[in-house]
Amino acid sequence: MKGVFVVGAGPAGIFAARQIAQAGYEVFLFNRDIKPGGLAEYGIYPTKDKMKFGLRKQFANVLEMPNVHYFGHVQVGKAYNVTIEELEAMRPAAMVFACGAQASGKLGLPGEDAKGVYAAKDFVYHYNLLPPYAEMDFSTGKRAAIIGMGNVAIDIAHWLLEDSPYRQQLEEVVVLARRGPMEAKFDEKEIQYVDEHIARDALTAELERVKERCARCNQDVSPEKLFEEHFRRLKNPAFGSVPPRLTFRFLTSPTAILKDEHGRIARIEVAENDLVLREDGSTKAVATKERAIIEADTLVFAIGDKQDPNIGLPMGPHGYAVEPGPETTEKPHFQLWNPETDKPLAGRFVVGWARRASTGLVGIARHDGELGAAEAIEFLKNAPESNTLNEAEILAQLEKKGLRPVTKADLALLARVEQREAATRHLSAFKFADNDAMFKAIAEEREQAELAKA
Numbered sequence: 357m358k359g360v361f362v363v364g365a366g367p368a369g370i371f372a373a374r375q376i377a378q379a380g381y382e383v384f385l386f387n388r389d390i391k392p393g394g395l396a397e398y399g400i401y402p403t404k405d406k407m408k409f410g411l412r413k414q415f416a417n418v419l420e421m422p423n424v425h426y427f428g429h430v431q432v433g434k435a436y437n438v439t440i441e442e443l444e445a446m447r448p449a450a451m452v453f454a455c456g457a458q459a460s461g462k463l464g465l466p467g468e469d470a471k472g473v474y475a476a477k478d479f480v481y482h483y484n485l486l487p488p489y490a491e492m493d494f495s496t497g498k499r500a501a502i503i504g505m506g507n508v509a510i511d512i513a514h515w516l517l518e519d520s521p522y523r524q525q526l527e528e529v530v531v532l533a534r535r536g537p538m539e540a541k542f543d544e545k546e547i548q549y550v551d552e553h554i555a556r557d558a559l560t561a562e563l564e565r566v567k568e569r570c571a572r573c574n575q576d577v578s579p580e581k582l583f584e585e586h587f588r589r590l591k592n593p594a595f596g597s598v599p600p601r602l603t604f605r606f607l608t609s610p611t612a613i614l615k616d617e618h619g620r621i622a623r624i625e626v627a628e629n630d631l632v633l634r635e636d637g638s639t640k641a642v643a644t645k646e647r648a649i650i651e652a653d654t655l656v657f658a659i660g661d662k663q664d665p666n667i668g669l670p671m672g673p674h675g676y677a678v679e680p681g682p683e684t685t686e687k688p689h690f691q692l693w694n695p696e697t698d699k700p701l702a703g704r705f706v707v708g709w710a711r712r713a714s715t716g717l718v719g720i721a722r723h724d725g726e727l728g729a730a731e732a733i734e735f736l737k738n739a740p741e742s743n744t745l746n747e748a749e750i751l752a753q754l755e756k757k758g759l760r761p762v763t764k765a766d767l768a769l770l771a772r773v774e775q776r777e778a779a780t781r782h783l784s785a786f787k788f789a790d791n792d793a794m795f796k797a798i799a800e801e802r803e804q805a806e807l808a809k810a
């Protein structure tokens with residue numbers, strides 16, 4: 357049997373698995389989390405029900421394919437449950453790494469270890485109830501700062517302003533952006549979730565404060581233009597901001613985090629930036645010597661994620677090492693590479709955010725998974741028979757290591773319990789926030805099913 361191991365069951369891994377299974381190969385998914393879905397389950401905003409239900413259904417359809425096998429709660433890596441070498445001993449004919457970008461970029465600032473300073477991914481994992489983040493302390497206070505001006509930053513503002521359990525004590529969320537308002541990266545649809553909180557007077561004053569620096573890059577940041585382009589709701593003269601306030605501070609780069617006597621963030625020292633025009637017409641922020649202090653008891657940094665170096669894959673300049681040379685949209689580089697020998701890691705591929713961190717929506721990760729899968733299938737056509745272990749043998753090997761893999765049958769039992777819980781609690785969906793509760797639910801449901809059969 358030529359079996360293919362896919363590491364990671366987020367959108368990229370699941371859609372790669374589907375394609376490879378459709379080509380007739382046995383596919384074995386190894387996933388860190390008990391449940392599949394990755395950031396589609398544990399990143400996308402909790403109230404985007406329609407999108408989440410749709411994606412869950414698609415993932416379930418893939419897992420229902422008889423030649424797709426699933427081992428959840430198995431983290432692959434030299435620092436984790438099972439190493440790549442141990443997987444290789446199970447004789448996969450090819451391996452596709454779709455493990456996302458799990459290492460949060462660090463700010464690299466003094467005081468970064470203060471309580472109340474959170475990486476965006478950890479924060480969204482927390483409010484999306486991914487164990488163990490779900491149970492960790494992500495408390496927030498009166499004034500929260502968010503670094504970043506993309507959709508993830510806006511999702512976090514949305515959570516803080518509208519849905520967080522700490523919302524009652526929140527007075528202000530301030531978004532800190534390295535560059536100016538014209539460089540905002542969020543989509544219009546996303547800002548609409550929070551724009552009723554924008555303090556118009558504060559935004560107008562902030563635009564006034566940075567207008568000269570932006571004008572040096574030929575940017576008009578007048579309120580009329582900005583409200584038209586980014587903050588349409590503010591065009592309405594009758595607009596009145598709903599508390600808590602949402603404010604922005606542009607041309608600002610944090611330089612240090614200052615703690616209070618309890619070790620929690622109390623203030624952020626920031627550099628004022630100049631905006632500089634590059635030759636290609638893009639802009640860049642350049643820190644000046646001027647400093648300012650921003651009061652904040654919470655800081656969430658949404659500056660993009662990085663590939664996890666603890667998996668054990670060779671690292672290159674932009675994440676895992678892939679085939680060198682220029683890459684085009686027609687020919688992305690999925691082939692993993694050994695930089696020491698300057699040779700391909702034959703039959704080893706990388707897709708999705710594991711290949712390009714923090715890029716785009718689910719549809720893009722899916723497409724990347726499918727293109728990478730096509731390359732893996734080409735390789736498999738000429739690959740020798742590998743006699744990959746079957747599902748029972750792999751399960752036995754994992755259990756011998758003391759692991760507790762979750763199979764497709766377990767996932768079906770868990771889904772039944774969660775659906776019942778949702779109905780009892782009158783919720784559109786329910787999910788357990790810790791692994792033990794999930795294991796208990798699976799065991800009890802299995803017992804019930806066996807009793808009913810007897």
Ligand SMILES: Cc1cc2nc3c(=O)[nH]c(=O)nc-3n(C[C@H](O)[C@H](O)[C@H](O)COP(=O)(O)OP(=O)(O)OC[C@H]3O[C@@H](n4cnc5c(N)ncnc54)[C@H](O)[C@@H]3O)c2cc1C
Pocket residue numbers: 363364365366367368369386387388389392393394395396399400401404430431432433436454455456457458477480508511667707708709710715716717718719720721
């Ligand atoms: C806050 C946030 C909000 C978003 N909102 C939207 C949205 O509204 N709409 C939209 O279309 N897109 C949204 N996205 C983007 C979307 O979630 C991603 O494009 C997509 O999930 C990336 O897919 P992936 O499979 O490459 O990685 P991931 O989704 O990160 O999946 C990686 C998988 O690998 C597993 N894994 C990790 N490490 C290991 C390991 N060592 N061993 C085994 N398994 C491992 C994880 O358990 C996970 O299942 C959002 C992203 C974020 C961060």
